[in-house]
Amino acid sequence: MAATATLTLLLTGCASGGSSADGGDEKIVLNMWGFADLSAPLVEKYEAEHPNIDIQSKISDYDAAHQTLLTSLIAGQGPDIAQIAVDYMGEFVDNSGAFTDLRDFGAEDLAGDYLDWRWKTGVASDGSVVAIPTDVxxxxxxxxxxxxxxxxxxxxxxxxxxxxxxxxxxxxxxxxxxxxxxxxxxxxxxxxxxxxxxxxxxxxxxxxxxxxxxxxxxxxxxxxxxxxxxxxxxxxxxxxxxxxxxxxxxxxxxxxxxxxxxxxxxxxxxxxxxxxxxxxxxxxxxxxxxGGSFLAVPKASKHAKEAYDFITWLEAPEQQLALFEDNRTFPSTPSLYEDPAVVDLTDPxxxxxxxxxxxxxxxxxxxxxxxxxxxxxxxxxxxxxxxxxxxxxxxxxxxxxxxxxxxxxxxx
Known part of the structure; x- marks a missing residue:
């Protein structure tokens, strides 16, 4: 909790990373930190469709992952993409200045695609969109x-x-x-x-x-x-x-x-x-x-736009459906609640x-x-x-x- 207070004091000193190159032949590495593996086939699919993107994941134990993220944010550092569990979202949303406001890329237009109560958990009191929901x-x-x-x-x-x-x-x-x-x-x-x-x-x-x-x-x-x-x-x-x-x-x-x-x-x-x-x-x-989690882009990221593009692709209904079918992570996009692939799912x-x-x-x-x-x-x-x-x-x-x-x- 003391670290959280320190983070609040240091936010004004964090350098804004901004978006990097617009693609081309440059290889862009997106570092992603979290506590649970995302679907490797989906990551590989995205990399195949975006050959200039290389996504590298670092997975830590549940509480340790969030403490490491907090410590890095205090230092004005951090990954390009951060996975944050719903239990911790209040702490990080309270320090929204450490993250890229995803409204910069039009995230507010996605609100209607997600469960209302889930979407609001990733939104700060000033309206900034800190993170986008994954599963519920x-x-x-x-x-x-x-x-x-x-x-x-x-x-x-x-x-x-x-x-x-x-x-x-x-x-x-x-x-x-x-x-x-x-x-x-x-x-x-x-x-x-x-x-x-x-x-x-x-x-x-x-x-x-x-x-x-x-x-x-x-x-x-x-x-x-x-x-x-x-x-x-x-x-x-x-x-x-x-x-x-x-x-x-x-x-x-x-x-x-x-x-x-x-x-x-x-x-x-x-x-x-x-x-x-x-x-x-x-x-x-x-x-x-x-349970369930969110994906956010720390302000220190130098590839914020590319990180946002990956997040929104991964959390779109098509990929959420694939994740549910693969490992039962339940979609946060209610449009899938009428999809027969979800509605009719059984398991022997x-x-x-x-x-x-x-x-x-x-x-x-x-x-x-x-x-x-x-x-x-x-x-x-x-x-x-x-x-x-x-x-x-x-x-x-x-x-x-x-x-x-x-x-x-x-x-x-």
Whole structure:
């Protein structure tokens, strides 16, 4: 957070890179930093169609990638293209002066091509377009049919969806599963907290930019759901991306997992022998989002126009469709929600569940919530609080500790 303040002070000293050569035979290298690989075939396709463009990617761990970007921006440096996760967008949009205003290239004309709530996340208060959305993390519940059957629970996806019209129904189902098997129902209490809190119209900030986490009933409700799950023995307490979490997808360590669209490819990769044992039901409350990212052009780039051209090509509906078909990154361009390639998508690994329909329904009526400069750091405090309860701390004590830590980290 101190680095963010430093960035704000130093922005006036950053040199503007501007656009470089207009093509020709000059080889232009576009350096792209991020935390997740983009589709290599699409990058190769773009390079083949633009032989003077060479795109070089540097991929780092999630939090480290954003810290490295922030440090570079403070120094007036940075890549030509920056991938920024939605959780961090508030911090970088708050320092929009470190980025090229993509309105310089006509980006405002693209707003209608994207989900409104998603587009607005990449726009600063002064109207400058900092970044363009890539995917959204439409939500559902992936569940193991074989484990449900062993517990005497329904396995048909419509019947399963009907079990949990809300999160209380989900937790009640988990308690039945635990009573029948003595095994964990969900990968972690944090997963419930995150999915439920992400459904709110306001999360850590209100529409006026005020921090509201302490008094927001939606946050307290999401917290209480996760506490109920932990105290009921439903949580496997597995850290996301840990070896144990990845192995749990195949070894039955949990029967359900709140699943953004992008997670489906991970399940397939980590649990190839469970094909047909998985199915996908609707999320409690139906709508929800977890994840997705944006692409921005730091002001230090000397190839801003070329970077913008690549970004807008990659995020156009045709390429978003290719990404969805390849790795299940769900499109942020709603025109594709009427495309049969999305609407009718099924996958035999997930028992031919209507993935397109389920994930379209999860995002098309979502309002989104304001994301502020400290959203990520506040999220970390509450997730840490849930983790402490997993380890035995009293829920109210951990809640108060999370509130105090969030206030300390945000100076609020």
């Amino acid at each position: 993390g439409g939500m559902a519940i992936a569940y193991r049919k074989d484990l449900f059957a062993a517990a005497g629970l329904p396995t048909d996806r419509d019947e399963v969806s009907a079990l949990w019209p809300d999160w209380q129904g989900y937790i009640d189902t988990g308690k039945k599963y635990y009573a029948a098997t003595g095994k964990s129902f969900v990968d972690a209490g944090k997963a419930i907290y995150r999915a439920a809190s992400n459904q709110a119209d306001e999360k850590y900030y209100d529409a006026d930019g005020n921090l509201i986490y302490e008094d927001n009933p939606a946050i307290r409700q999401a917290w209480d759901y996760s506490m109920d799950a932990i105290e009921g023995g439903l949580s496997a307490d597995l850290a996301t991306w840990s070896p144990e979490w990845l192995a749990g997808m195949s070894n039955g360590a949990f029967a359900t997992i709140p699943a953004p669209a992008w997670l489906l490819s991970t399940i397939k990769q980590q649990a190839p022998d469970t094909e047909g044992q998985w199915d996908v039901a609707t999320l409690p409350g139906v709508v929800g989002n977890d 690994f997930f028992s031919d569940a209507p993935l397109g329909e389920i994930y379209i329904d999860s995002v098309k009526s979502l309002n989104g919530y304001p994301i502020g400069p400290d959203s990520r750091v506040v999220e970390q405090q509450f997730e840490a609080g849930v983790g402490r309860v997993e380890q035995g701390q009293a829920p109210d004590e951990s809640w108060n500790e999370a509130i105090e830590a969030a206030a300390r980290e945000t100076n609020g």
